[in-house]
Amino acid sequence: MAENDIFRALADPTRRAIFEKLAAGSMNASALRRGMEISQPAMSQHLSVLRDAKLVRQERQGRFVNYEVDPEGLTLIVHWLAKYRTFWPTRIADLKVLLKEIDQ
């Protein structure tokens, strides 16, 4: 199930860190490892999980494989969240308010 893949993927702090790094800018697997104390196979495995969850997507560029955020995964979360919007505090029930809040 897609939901399952997504939440399981995000359940790991290392994977969230990888995702966050990619959100700041696409890069290849080696670049992602810099400053992260993680082995090459571990990174590869994490990227595989994120890819299955549609949180990232890849594109081979010669010897390198470039990774970037895949909007599809985020969309799935947005939809999951929207199901429960009746429980959102009124302060953020209108996302425009939230976005303004975040922008500051």
Add this chain to the structure above:
Amino acid sequence: MAENDIFRALADPTRRAIFEKLAAGSMNASALRRGMEISQPAMSQHLSVLRDAKLVRQERQGRFVNYEVDPEGLTLIVHWLAKYRTFWPTRIADLKVLLKEIDQ
């Protein structure tokens, strides 16, 4: 970390099912079990994880403990998601569009 608790809590399909059930209406632990083929201790443990993640909250009512959705957890996810809104497809970048979409 709060984010960690939330995503780990939601990584389990049984817990998401429990959460969804509570979103449809508050109820006590026994009521939650109905139709769910889950032991009493397992339910209690799941509820404990959801509570730690601030996804549900409880209130003792005599012998029963009533559970309900805690908006705080959802708010945390909304904020997490908002960080990556630049990647949302333009179709749902404005939540008003999304909510209309979901309402139908």
Add this chain to the structure above:
DNA sequence: AGGTTGAATAAGTCTATGCTTATGTATTGA
């Protein structure tokens, strides 16, 4: 072709986690 580099896969290990059974704790009511 052969060596080098970037990345994926295989196989094994160790820990986290979701379950179980058993027991403990609260609250109610006879």
Add this chain to the structure above:
DNA sequence: TCAATACATAAGCATAGACTTATTCAACCT
């Protein structure tokens, strides 16, 4: 006060998952 009911906790087990080392695959370069 004692039994029954609702729930929580303890302890143990079995599987999932995050790592490791070793190897393979793929693209580049000389």
